[in-house]
Amino acid sequence: MGYKVSIVGISGAVGQKMLELLEVSPIKVDSLRLFASNKSLGKKFPFRGKKYKVEQFDETMDDDIVFFAISAKFAIEFAKKIIGKVGKIIDNSNGHRMMLDIPLVVPSINGKIIKKKDKIIANPNCSxxxxxxxxxxxxxxxxxxxxxxxxxxxxxxxxxxxxxxxxxxxxxxxxxxxxxxxxxxxxxxxxxxxxxxxxxxxxxxxxxxxxxxxxxxxxxxxxxxxxxxxxxxxxxxxxxxxxxxxxxxxxxxxxxxxxxxxxxxxxxxxxxxxxxxxxxxxxxxxxxxxxxxxxxxxxxxxxxxxxxxxNLRVGAATNAVRIAEYIVDKHLI
Ligand SMILES: NC(=O)c1ccc[n+]([C@@H]2O[C@H](COP(=O)([O-])OP(=O)(O)OC[C@H]3O[C@@H](n4cnc5c(N)ncnc54)[C@H](OP(=O)(O)O)[C@@H]3O)[C@@H](O)[C@H]2O)c1
Missing domain, CATH: 3.30.360.10 (Dihydrodipicolinate Reductase; domain 2)
Known part of the structure; x- marks a missing residue:
């Protein structure tokens, strides 16, 4: 079985790197949606042989894995809107990192703390x-x-x-x-x-x-x-x-x-x-x-x-994709 995946903030430094790493990840992607601000609407990005158009953030999304590569302010705002409808949100921003009930994860160190019920997983700061x-x-x-x-x-x-x-x-x-x-x-x-x-x-x-x-x-x-x-x-x-x-x-x-x-x-x-x-x-x-x-x-x-x-790979996108791979591998989704 494959997964419905989306990246919010695709046109940014981290979003771009995340798409590059997802391309070669073993995660089976059944559908992919890419989001950014109005400025980037209509731009197209290639993924595994197909081209995907950038869309406006959509509150009705029901994806299994949602990567956030946006500011902390937008991450908190957008997470509230989709949390009940999506599988897992992997947030690169600073928005959720220190919240007590949200795991802050580097998979090789503390991947074990992720529970099936966790909806948001925070990616730590690059440094x-x-x-x-x-x-x-x-x-x-x-x-x-x-x-x-x-x-x-x-x-x-x-x-x-x-x-x-x-x-x-x-x-x-x-x-x-x-x-x-x-x-x-x-x-x-x-x-x-x-x-x-x-x-x-x-x-x-x-x-x-x-x-x-x-x-x-x-x-x-x-x-x-x-x-x-x-x-x-x-x-x-x-x-x-x-x-x-x-x-x-x-x-x-x-x-x-x-x-x-x-x-x-x-x-x-x-x-x-x-x-x-x-x-x-x-x-x-x-x-x-x-x-x-x-x-x-x-x-x-x-x-x-x-x-x-x-910083864009180890410090952001690589860790985010490793979190997704860990979740998939351990059937936490
Ligand atoms: N850069 C790093 O090394 C690094 C490392 C770890 C964590 N982070 C964190 O990752 C996040 C992204 O950083 P970045 O460096 O990739 O920033 P960036 O290059 O400035 O990219 C920001 C992204 O957010 C999008 N965006 C802005 N407003 C939006 C909206 N209303 N709806 C949807 N998307 C919107 C932008 O789209 P447009 O291009 O269309 O405006 C762009 O894709 C930040 O929270 C940052 O702190 C960054």
Missing amino acids: TIEMVLFLDPIYEAYGLKKIIITTLQAVSGSGLRAVSALYDETRDFIENRSVKNKFYPHPIAFNVVPFIGHILGNDYSDEEIKMTNETKKIFGDKKIDIFATTLRVPTFYSHFETIFLESKLPIDIEKLKKEIERDPLLRLLDDKKNYNFPMPISSAGTDIVDVGRMRYGKNKKELFSVISAD
Whole structure:
């Protein structure tokens, strides 16, 4: 038996990637509907040999799997309208992630929490997904007390308008025109914007708080101390992160490296002879998290490392499609 599938937000950065990944997914799709705003109505996108027209969001939909790749505001509004009629909604936005009764899922880590009765499954933040995929084997083997992260996030993390802004600002700079900010509060070309989202009353940005809260929810562990600093940098694809962690038990780096090499979701790039380490240009376009520069701090319970992963794939669409595959595989629909 196949499934009735829809993607809401098909014309965006995440929606496009989701269609690309669904194309090669083992999920049998009997019918596909694609939605976006009025601006994109009538555009056509190919899928498994046929072309599908973009439609206006339809409250009467009765699809089995609905992917949301839209803003949190629309995700909450649209979910309310269709929740009783559809099978499962997989929401990429921030809208449902911290709601107590909604599972926040990275399937390889906590897929088991999804129940047949769950209607909405939240996809975590892009920087959170790549970080927890790296941390999971460490959490399982050595326990985690503290994590301090700095992210260097690509502009595609803010959607397609931000990608165009970086192109345009870069062109203005190279062609000797004055560079005006076209998307972020400051120019992004040849710059670093030292915050992502809004600065809150506690002086952290909402992106930083998302990483903290979501990581605790995914591991089901409120005791880990997590501090994030999230930065926007002028790269197009793949988020890079530097991570310092304190474990409960001493870490055996060589053993951990072997585990990373065996893990199909991670790739060890820690070749100091050839200076081959994780970089956005090597992780972009892949479905794995690159890990490297691993070294101890003052003892074996302190570890420094860097990671890099494609924010639109690993950090969004790949995880969303993996959630759908998990649901189908476990007959949760
Ligand atoms: N980019 C990332 O790396 C990333 C990672 C994880 C999660 N997310 C989350 O995923 C969601 C989508 O992000 P994105 O980067 O793909 O944004 P985007 O490129 O700006 O795309 C937004 C999408 O929403 C659609 N949309 C807007 N208004 C709509 C309406 N009234 N009805 C139906 N569709 C509507 C847009 O359609 P039109 O083109 O027709 O306007 C477009 O397809 C956001 O919540 C974002 O926070 C993004």
